[in-house]
Amino acid sequence: MTALDFKSRAHAAMNDAKLAPALKRMKSHFQTGRAMAAARFPEFEMLRDRAAAIRRRSIALMPDLLERFEANATAAGMQVHWAADAAEACAIAARICRDNGVRRAIKSKSMATEEIHLNAHLAREGIEAIETDLGEYIIQLRGERPSHIIAPAIHLSKEDVAETFRAAHGDLPPGRDIAERTALVKEARVKLREAFLTADAGITGANMLIAETGTILLVSNEGNIDLTATAPRLHIAIAGLDKIVESWDDAGIVLRVLARSATGQDMSSYVTCLTGAAAEGEAGPRQSHIILLDNGRSAMRASNKAEMLACIRCGACLNHCPIYAATGGHAYGGTYSGPMGAVLTPLFDGLRENADLPNASTFCGRCQEVCPVRIPLPMLLRHWREDAFAAGIPPRGERWGLGLWRWAGRANWRYRLATRAASLGLRLTGWWQRGTIRRLPLAGGNFTATRDMTPPSGASFQSRWKGQR
Amino acid sequence: MTSRDTILARLRAAPHAAPAHPAPWRPAPVDDPAAQFTARLTAVFGTAERLGSPADIPAAAARYLAAQNLPLCAAIAAEFAALDWEKAGLTPLPPPSKASVSAAIARAQAASAETGTLLLASPDPEGPWPNLLADTHIAVLSQAAICASFEDAVTRRAGNRLPRSLHAVTGPSRTGDIEQTLELGAHGAVRLHVLIVP
Amino acid sequence: MSQPEAALFVTCLADLMRPEVGFAAASLIQRAGFTVVVPRQGCCGQPNYNAGDKAGARDLAKAAIAALERFEIVVVPSGSCGGMIAKHYPHLFEADDPWRPRAERLASRTLELTQFLARHPLPDGPKAPAGKIAYHDSCSARRELGVLAEPRALIAAHTDAEIVPIADAESCCGFGGTFCVKYPEISARMASEKTAAIAATGAGMLVAADLGCLLNLGGTLKRQGSPIAIKHIAELLAGEP
Numbered sequence: 001m002t003a004l005d006f007k008s009r010a011h012a013a014m015n016d017a018k019l020a021p022a023l024k025r026m027k028s029h030f031q032t033g034r035a036m037a038a039a040r041f042p043e044f045e046m047l048r049d050r051a052a053a054i055r056r057r058s059i060a061l062m063p064d065l066l067e068r069f070e071a072n073a074t075a076a077g078m079q080v081h082w083a084a085d086a087a088e089a090c091a092i093a094a095r096i097c098r099d100n101g102v103r104r105a106i107k108s109k110s111m112a113t114e115e116i117h118l119n120a121h122l123a124r125e126g127i128e129a130i131e132t133d134l135g136e137y138i139i140q141l142r143g144e145r146p147s148h149i150i151a152p153a154i155h156l157s158k159e160d161v162a163e164t165f166r167a168a169h170g171d172l173p174p175g176r177d178i179a180e181r182t183a184l185v186k187e188a189r190v191k192l193r194e195a196f197l198t199a200d201a202g203i204t205g206a207n208m209l210i211a212e213t214g215t216i217l218l219v220s221n222e223g224n225i226d227l228t229a230t231a232p233r234l235h236i237a238i239a240g241l242d243k244i245v246e247s248w249d250d251a252g253i254v255l256r257v258l259a260r261s262a263t264g265q266d267m268s269s270y271v272t273c274l275t276g277a278a279a280e281g282e283a284g285p286r287q288s289h290i291i292l293l294d295n296g297r298s299a300m301r302a303s304n305k306a307e308m309l310a311c312i313r314c315g316a317c318l319n320h321c322p323i324y325a326a327t328g329g330h331a332y333g334g335t336y337s338g339p340m341g342a343v344l345t346p347l348f349d350g351l352r353e354n355a356d357l358p359n360a361s362t363f364c365g366r367c368q369e370v371c372p373v374r375i376p377l378p379m380l381l382r383h384w385r386e387d388a389f390a391a392g393i394p395p396r397g398e399r400w401g402l403g404l405w406r407w408a409g410r411a412n413w414r415y416r417l418a419t420r421a422a423s424l425g426l427r428l429t430g431w432w433q434r435g436t437i438r439r440l441p442l443a444g445g446n447f448t449a450t451r452d453m454t455p456p457s458g459a460s461f462q463s464r465w466k467g468q469r
Numbered sequence: 470m471t472s473r474d475t476i477l478a479r480l481r482a483a484p485h486a487a488p489a490h491p492a493p494w495r496p497a498p499v500d501d502p503a504a505q506f507t508a509r510l511t512a513v514f515g516t517a518e519r520l521g522s523p524a525d526i527p528a529a530a531a532r533y534l535a536a537q538n539l540p541l542c543a544a545i546a547a548e549f550a551a552l553d554w555e556k557a558g559l560t561p562l563p564p565p566s567k568a569s570v571s572a573a574i575a576r577a578q579a580a581s582a583e584t585g586t587l588l589l590a591s592p593d594p595e596g597p598w599p600n601l602l603a604d605t606h607i608a609v610l611s612q613a614a615i616c617a618s619f620e621d622a623v624t625r626r627a628g629n630r631l632p633r634s635l636h637a638v639t640g641p642s643r644t645g646d647i648e649q650t651l652e653l654g655a656h657g658a659v660r661l662h663v664l665i666v667p
Numbered sequence: 668m669s670q671p672e673a674a675l676f677v678t679c680l681a682d683l684m685r686p687e688v689g690f691a692a693a694s695l696i697q698r699a700g701f702t703v704v705v706p707r708q709g710c711c712g713q714p715n716y717n718a719g720d721k722a723g724a725r726d727l728a729k730a731a732i733a734a735l736e737r738f739e740i741v742v743v744p745s746g747s748c749g750g751m752i753a754k755h756y757p758h759l760f761e762a763d764d765p766w767r768p769r770a771e772r773l774a775s776r777t778l779e780l781t782q783f784l785a786r787h788p789l790p791d792g793p794k795a796p797a798g799k800i801a802y803h804d805s806c807s808a809r810r811e812l813g814v815l816a817e818p819r820a821l822i823a824a825h826t827d828a829e830i831v832p833i834a835d836a837e838s839c840c841g842f843g844g845t846f847c848v849k850y851p852e853i854s855a856r857m858a859s860e861k862t863a864a865i866a867a868t869g870a871g872m873l874v875a876a877d878l879g880c881l882l883n884l885g886g887t888l889k890r891q892g893s894p895i896a897i898k899h900i901a902e903l904l905a906g907e908p
Contacts, residue, residue, distance in 0.1 A: 001577055007850070007852075008851075010852065010853060011852055014852060014853070016858060022648070022649075025648065025649050026649055029649045043494070046492060049491075050491035050492070050494065051493075053488045053489070053491045054490075054491055055485045056487075056488050057488050057489075057490060057491075060485035060487035060488070061487050062485075063477050063480035063481050066477070066480075076631070076669055081608040082471070082473035082476055083472060084476060088472060091846075097768055106529075107810050111646045122492060126659035132656065133487075133649070135644075135646035137632055138525070138646070139650075140861035141565060148606070151539050151644050151645065151646060151649070152493075152646070152821070153652055154649065155649070156647075157508075157648060158648055159652050172630065174868075181647045181648065181650055181652050181842055182652055183645065184647055184709065185652040185655055186654075188655075189654065189655060189656060192656065193656075195655070196533050197567060197568070197569075207658065210649060213631055221642070221643050221644060222642050222643070222644050222655035222656045222657065223600070223642040223655065223656040223657025223658070224657075225603060226597055226600075226601055226636050226657065227515070227656055227657075228599050228635075229634065230591070230596070230597060230601065230634060231601075233568070235765060237695040241476070241480075247493075248620060248623065249620065250490075250491075251492075252493070252494070252618070252619055252620045253491070253494055263645070265639075266513075266583075266584045266639075267511070267554040267583075267584035267586055267619070267637070267639045268639070269638065269639050269640055269641075269642060269643055269657075270636065270637065270638055270639075270642070270657065271619070271636075271637035271639075272634065272635070272636055272637075273623070273631070273634065273635040273636075273637070274633065274634050275631040275632070275633060275634075276633055277633060278591060278633040278634075279633070280594075282591045282592050282596070282633055283591040283592075283593075283596025283597060283598065283633075284596070284631070285633065286589045286631045292476075294472075294476045294479075296766070297521070298476055298480050298483075301480065301481070301485070302482065302483035303534070306485065310530075311608055322838050322839045322857050323853060325470075325838075326856045326857060327853065334797040337887060338654035339816075352871060353866070357851060359850075360846075360849075360850050360853065361805065361843070362839045362841065362842065362843025362846045362854075362857075363717065363806070363843065363845075364806035364810070364838075364839035364843070365806055365807075366810070366837060366838075366839070370672070370809055373492060381607075382716075382717070382719070384595045384719075384722050385717070385718060386520075386717030386719040387632040387717030387723075388719055389718065389720050389721070390719075394718065394719070396625055398718065402714065402715050402718055402720045402723055403723070405714060405715065405723070405727075406715055406720070406722075406723035406726050406727060408709070409709040409710050409712070409726065409727040409798075410726050410727070410730060412707045412730070412734075413707070415709035415710065416707075419679070419682060419683050422683055426576070428649075432503075436889070437888075438689070443848040444848070446845055446847070446848040446849075446850070446851035447848055448886075449851055449855070450851070450855040450858070450887060451855075451858070451882075451883065451886030451887050451889070451890050452860070452886045452890045453882070453886055454885070454889075456683060456684055456685070456686065456884075457685075457686065457687060458686060459686070460620070460678050460682045460683055460686060460687075460706070461681060461682045461688075461689035461690065462677065462682055462705065462706075465689070465705045466692075468705050468706070468707055
């Protein structure tokens, strides 16, 4: 992964002239889409409440529901595997491929497989994994990671994509016209159709695991998931433990808030429900596997961040986050970005290494407001900050400053003395800088780098208020 | 201890209080499900036509293909092979099992009016292939197969035993992955036309 | 004299940076029929709380609770500090901590200034001249406290202002307390997007109920050479120049 820290990555992203218009387009497109979908569906808020309860119930009953899922999936002919961590999940997937002579696998977009770096692991085992979601396909060709959980190539322009396709599709005539999006989509369709029809295995994630029937439910708009899970002779799904829901009724409610929150659609174009393996003569693979992935989820469930497991990966928190809108997804440095990424990445990749992520938030609360399952994301970020503070991770200067502020505030005379000194200092600085403070020392300099500061007009309010008691 | 045991033990070591199970939800019934199905499908760039009789299918399909400036040929499901395609001027092609085809005509066994969604299933004679491998998918849908909701459509199609795969398809395949701009026909059908028959 | 009392929690930022806001808020509380009391007070503890220093925040909250809990009504001219007391204080203490019920009681009695004035209206008087203004909602007022209609109704009732809407009004201005010095580049980007939206309204003045947002946006506007003035809603309603 990248050696730079969050601030450096954010700096680079904010100085990337092509990224800003892409992010602006993303923001207005997704925000308008969600708002319109919500407006034409009067039951939206009520179903958000129910979806929130369904997801919390799924977290609470997780062990029982997973066992139920396992029993029903097994009875239907699916093979269920459990992986404690990323290494184990990769090893299981590779073993299944090896045992079945798989050389080439097609994949649909799966954040779980991104999280465990499955493609790199399979490549080391000599198995080629081809991404089929258009956005994932593009970034795979470019050797990048997704910058948005539902729109992985959001940071790229059509010119970038054309350049990528020219480099990757060397067998096609170099003079072909792929300047327009329609031509690019068509080229990918043709290229990937070959892959769908010749691959030995299909690898997918899961949006929900329905316990009552042992069904894997997936959503997509391109139809690539249906092909991935149906065309090859073998199917492997990888799903976080958190994907579990109890029933089809529950899944139906979650689906209704998911698409509206994600893209502003009433229903995703494709909802794919997979149960067991195909019988003789039935469309689909004769062998079907699911790998249930823990990778820190059981630890998170036991922590004060358990509510994060309710997340249904819609991306609404990214789409409405002002930090994400400024920096894009790559600045977060992990698999997931935006507010949900800032909660998840410290779990997967370490708090000390990612301490900036929970801090880079104004706690504006927009993420929580739009979250379809009402996850209190600012509160979860705050919990990470508390963990970091307890572990002594914030810089020494910040910890001393907070300690001093706490000490001053515990006795009012000390607070008043501090305010009096600060007021005097600011007024003197203002006088010195001719009425407007344009430069402050230390951390204050970060404020005045882009802002003027009007010095206080006089001594503090409390020192001038008569008859204070 | 296996990973399964370890994971389940870790989960059980952290008990959580479960909120009550929320009530299921279904959309309110509508007077004319076929009209709602058509309206919702049209909103997502699909199209539909109501026919007076199954005998009208060949002419309607040919009319649709001609209007799209597409060649008058299609893979035709065995169920409809006996219809008079010749009279409609439409050339039958082999069914799209593991090979791409320009157009395919097959039955959809169930649908949901709520969102204009077709439900295809792995044990259907053509499976989900007419949608996944044809550029143009012409689905034949009985009016009686249009249910109020996704859940009702699943129940109608699957009953008590779920098939290996159910594919709920709402409009043509689409992507917004390049510059957030909608393009139809990413991997599944580029065009989706539904013929609703009595 | 049986006038009820209301405590003013002035906030550190107003206390230090813009004392006029404190005086304006006091005069409004008075005009609403209350005797204003300003108990000796410090910081609500939000800087510590937001930095993950929960124990530090707890200490500062205890001092604020001890200073304010004897009043039936506590008025705060800030959605941010008001939200800290009204929404977060109870979470600082465990359920069995004796401070928990005290925090809850104070939380239930604490009102952001425009919330207070919506419940305890000002008497009608001449409308202060204001012209075309842009009103910015702080995130804490809008989302933590659900304050949206109150400031607009007050401005409409007591000034002749024409309020022009700011595009993308729901977006944060980028202040975020210590966020603006910890992540100055991101903060500056957010602030400049907001000031561009404000400038596009054609308003001559920016009004808000949170000094943090105002110092951030006002400072950015001034650095950009914009003629748009800033005013806290307390100053606007109190008719201060």
